Amino acid sequence: MPEWPEMEHYRTQLSSLLGGKRITGVVVNREGSINEPPEAFANALANRTILFVERRGKHLLFHLDDGNRLLLHLMLGGWLYYGTEAKKEDSRFQVIIRLFDGNSLYFGGLRLGYLHLVSAKSALEQMKQLGPEPFDQRLTLEAFRKLFSGKRGRLKTALTDQKFIAGIGNCYSDEICFEAKLHPARSVPDLDAAAIERLYAAMRKVLIEAKEAGGYMEHPLTENDNVTGGYNSRCLVYDRGGEPCIVCGHEIQHETLSSRKMFYCPQCQGTA
Ligand SMILES: [Zn+2]
Structure with missing residues (x-):
């Protein structure tokens, strides 16, 4: 999606x-x-x-x-x-x-x-039902911290909850967790200040890079469009189950979390 x-x-x-x-x-x-x-x-x-x-x-x-x-x-x-x-x-x-x-x-x-x-x-x-935009000026690191301080459940579930933050789904939640070196099934209340800070930076970095590369859509938008879909081959963990992690070489794991696909590197992202 x-x-x-x-x-x-x-x-x-x-x-x-x-x-x-x-x-x-x-x-x-x-x-x-x-x-x-x-x-x-x-x-x-x-x-x-x-x-x-x-x-x-x-x-x-x-x-x-x-x-x-x-x-x-x-x-x-x-x-x-x-x-x-x-x-x-x-x-x-x-x-x-x-x-x-x-x-x-x-x-x-x-x-x-x-x-x-x-x-x-x-x-x-x-x-109105949607949560804040990832790049809303009001969503500073402090506000992001506050947002997470009231959240229960698993990290991936929180990131993909549109009423919590709007716009992140299955693919980019995994990519953000990989960038932040956090297991997607980590319990949100267990995340310390440093983890939240990494998560905030990772969210912004991953989303902007993906957007600038044209996202992962398979169809071009116009006849001569060679930008759309440019990020398709650049996901580091999403849909790469069984492949070696580009950072450490460990096999990327593919599991299910609350009926969502979840991809992560156990070596880089630790345990839940
Ligand atoms: Zn790794």
């Missing part, structure tokens, strides 16, 4: 591609991906202009000129493509937004993912 780096990468790319562009039409191939009857959805979007694109947690919010928002969550398997219809087979996409300049924004892989048309108030209400 796309996480902070993937969605932040999409946000920056789409902001320049979509900002100020008028919607001329909408194709809905899967009604379950939207929250209104297709015709009403298409009518509400026709002739609206996309002002800018915002990201909150793993969501993208497309701000429209009538004050409403398109709220996107890609969930597992969702992805985006931007370009001309000649290049893509339309039926492969659940929703397509046509723009006045001949380009379209294509929404693929939306099975659990969704694109909802909501009011500003409703969007705000839904986003």
Whole structure:
């Protein structure tokens, strides 16, 4: 599932591609991906202009000129493509937004993912449930420490809890724990001040590096895009069970924690 780096990468790319562009039409191939009857959805979007694109947690919010928002969550398997219809087979996409300049924004892989048309108030209400953004200026080391001081349970479970911190999922929680040299199943109340400080630095380092490398999405965003997915081969532990750790050579372990996949190096990250 796309996480902070993937969605932040999409946000920056789409902001320049979509900002100020008028919607001329909408194709809905899967009604379950939207929250209104297709015709009403298409009518509400026709002739609206996309002002800018915002990201909150793993969501993208497309701000429209009538004050409403398109709220996107890609969930597992969702992805985006931007370009001309000649290049893509339309039926492969659940929703397509046509723009006045001949380009379209294509929404693929939306099975659990969704694109909802909501009011500003409703969007705000839904986003209110999320925890702080990893790079919120108010989330200083001190605030991060405070946040963790009230948390119980396992480290990976805390990092992937969207109501605790927004935007981190299965992949980057493992990468952050590896960078911080902490076992992902460590008990949060057992983490000392030095561990929390390493965790804070690791979160910021891993997320920014992954975003700058283009995240791990498999599909390019545009025809000539060679940035998206650049981080795919750079994960150090995630999905590398059985491979040698690049730091110490020990075999990377693959276990399950609360029905989530968990990858770690027992030598570098110690025990739970
Ligand atoms: Zn190691």
